[in-house]
Amino acid sequence: MPIKIARVECSPISLPEYIEHIEATIDFRDNESIIASAPALQRLAANKYFLGDWLVDALLNRAQEFQQGNAYNYQSMVIRVTDNYLLRVNFWVPQHQLSKLSDREAMAFGYDAYHNHNFNLLTVGYTGSGYDTDLYRMREPYRPYELGDVPALDPLGRWHLGCEEVMFYEAFADVHAQVAPPDLSVSINLMTHSTRNTWPQFMFDSRSRAISAIVGSPLDARIHLLTMARSLVPERANQALARLANSDPSPRLQKLAKDAIAGRFTDWR
Amino acid sequence: MIYSRAVTLGADADHKQQLVWLAAAGRAWLNRSYQEALLQFASAVEDTHRSGTLQALVSSEIERLGDDISYTPDRVVPGRVALYEDRECRLDLCALPAGDAETTTLLYSDASSVIYVVLDREAEILVSSYDAPTVERNDVFMPGARLDQLECRRVESFHTVRANSERLTAHEYRSDRPTVLARISLKKALPFVWGFERATLEAKLLYPSDVSASRTSLAMDFLKVSDHPRLPELCTNLLDSPWHFLRWKAIQFMAELDTESLDSLLARAIDDEHLDIRTTASRVLAGRT
Numbered sequence: 001m002p003i004k005i006a007r008v009e010c011s012p013i014s015l016p017e018y019i020e021h022i023e024a025t026i027d028f029r030d031n032e033s034i035i036a037s038a039p040a041l042q043r044l045a046a047n048k049y050f051l052g053d054w055l056v057d058a059l060l061n062r063a064q065e066f067q068q069g070n071a072y073n074y075q076s077m078v079i080r081v082t083d084n085y086l087l088r089v090n091f092w093v094p095q096h097q098l099s100k101l102s103d104r105e106a107m108a109f110g111y112d113a114y115h116n117h118n119f120n121l122l123t124v125g126y127t128g129s130g131y132d133t134d135l136y137r138m139r140e141p142y143r144p145y146e147l148g149d150v151p152a153l154d155p156l157g158r159w160h161l162g163c164e165e166v167m168f169y170e171a172f173a174d175v176h177a178q179v180a181p182p183d184l185s186v187s188i189n190l191m192t193h194s195t196r197n198t199w200p201q202f203m204f205d206s207r208s209r210a211i212s213a214i215v216g217s218p219l220d221a222r223i224h225l226l227t228m229a230r231s232l233v234p235e236r237a238n239q240a241l242a243r244l245a246n247s248d249p250s251p252r253l254q255k256l257a258k259d260a261i262a263g264r265f266t267d268w269r
Numbered sequence: 270m271i272y273s274r275a276v277t278l279g280a281d282a283d284h285k286q287q288l289v290w291l292a293a294a295g296r297a298w299l300n301r302s303y304q305e306a307l308l309q310f311a312s313a314v315e316d317t318h319r320s321g322t323l324q325a326l327v328s329s330e331i332e333r334l335g336d337d338i339s340y341t342p343d344r345v346v347p348g349r350v351a352l353y354e355d356r357e358c359r360l361d362l363c364a365l366p367a368g369d370a371e372t373t374t375l376l377y378s379d380a381s382s383v384i385y386v387v388l389d390r391e392a393e394i395l396v397s398s399y400d401a402p403t404v405e406r407n408d409v410f411m412p413g414a415r416l417d418q419l420e421c422r423r424v425e426s427f428h429t430v431r432a433n434s435e436r437l438t439a440h441e442y443r444s445d446r447p448t449v450l451a452r453i454s455l456k457k458a459l460p461f462v463w464g465f466e467r468a469t470l471e472a473k474l475l476y477p478s479d480v481s482a483s484r485t486s487l488a489m490d491f492l493k494v495s496d497h498p499r500l501p502e503l504c505t506n507l508l509d510s511p512w513h514f515l516r517w518k519a520i521q522f523m524a525e526l527d528t529e530s531l532d533s534l535l536a537r538a539i540d541d542e543h544l545d546i547r548t549t550a551s552r553v554l555a556g557r558t
Binding site: 099127186221240 | 324327328331334348362364447480481485487491492497498503506
């Protein structure tokens with residue numbers, strides 16, 4: 001279930017102190033351990049200067065490399081990546097500042113874009129009034145859903161992430177869509193990584209709640225490569241796909257390989 | 270998160286060298302529209318074809334997948350395999366799905382100079398080329414400016430399509446079957462991508478081609494709303510930004526923060542190389558006198 005932790009009075013800590021703390025104390029495979037680190041995230045959020053300092057330093061001293069390799073859209077800036085976790089900040093722009101000419105920006109900010117995550121996410125409100133989020137719980141998150149499937153979702157209502165409040169979104173099961181805040185707001189996200197057997201991340205149609213897109217997991221790169229290879233080295237690619245379909249340890253990869261052989265693998269959209 | 274690597278897939282030395290040559294020849298042709306550069310590129314494509322380099326590279330990657338179940342090809346994203354990258358250009362394999370591309374409401378302009386090489390003997394690939402003849406500057410938006418369709422033609426296997434970003438152009442590719450193209454693109458991009466309404470071919474919107482410019486803009490907004498004491502430091506630096514919208518935002522913020530006199534900011538703005546900034550500065554100055 002998603003969890004919300006109220007704001008508490010706390011003393012601020014620096015970014016290096018926060019990083020040192022979580023790397024020394026969190027077992028990133030354990031949800032309870034991640035949730036137990038919420039007070040440290042609140043203390044980081046109580047530090048009202050660290051993010052501005054980090055941004056100014058990055059933009060003044062390393063402008064050419066600023067966020068190079070960050071594959072997220074411009075809403076997200078990555079602070080740190082390790083083998084165990086990713087620390088990033090998300091910016092939430094109010095609706096009236098978005099372009100009226102296309103839905104590109106609204107999509108980039110994830111507004112009205114229902115999705116789950118294939119990673120655990122602990123987040124804290126940093127500045128601004130914060131976003132609302134419409135939450136649902138997937139009854140059966142660990143099933144091989146396909147595009148067009150309508151998984152059973154139980155509504156949990158509209159929640160709010162205010163300043164220095166923490167929320168935990170559980171991987172796969174929690175589904176939500178953000179609502180644009182009235183003013184520019186920023187949240188800090190601590191995210192775990194997907195693993196080999198990770199199910200993909202799904203996007204849901206905002207009206208029907210049918211699965212409208214499959215974001216995939218890093219391991220899907222194996223199938224993407226082989227699918228493209230079929231145009232260049234068809235025999236080898238098909239043999240490799242057949243091997244994956246028959247003997248890959250991940251049932252999901254087996255299925256994707258079968259889909260690719262049948263021409264049904266449609267990458268992530 | 271470091272994003273630079275020369276040859277990205279495992280390969281023997283000859284194939285690596287062939288890739289470097291193909292990329293270099295493509296880069297040279299994109300930078301210099303001389304017949305000699307074209308001939309060299311055509312020769313590099315022919316050699317790449319004859320040597321089976323792309324097939325060998327992909328095969329070695331497939332072999333690696335078979336040997337190691339935990340191996341995740343880290344230069345593969347949906348629809349693209351990164352083959353080579355240096356400071357100026359990159360060489361990728363790109364998927365082209367079957368069917369019509371005309372499923373989106375907007376048609377986007379080319380962000381950078383690029384060459385596509387058709388690799389498939391069987392696929393029938395059509396390219397539609399467009400040009401916006403009335404647009405003089407990529408960074409001065411002209412709402413309603415129209416794209417003209419220049420041609421729609423079939424591209425034969427191992428033939429190339431070259432989009433040059435000196436003009437505002439757009440290209441769309443369609444194939445009768447899923448296939449793969451080789452793409453060589455210069456990293457130097459035009460400042461903005463324009464979106465044209467597909468039905469009317471009229472310019473509707475633009476956005477920065479470099480996402481870091483949008484991130485910088487968001488960072489400025491954040492520093493402002495959080496009253497961060499180092500905002501003036503960043504704004505002063507951004508007065509020299511290559512992005513006109515960041516320069517203008519820096520001027521506006523500095524005026525609001527009163528960190529530099531409005532007269533001196535306007536004096537700077539009136540000499541800006543971007544028309545919109547010069548025009549706005551002139552208007553403000555006229556209103557003050």
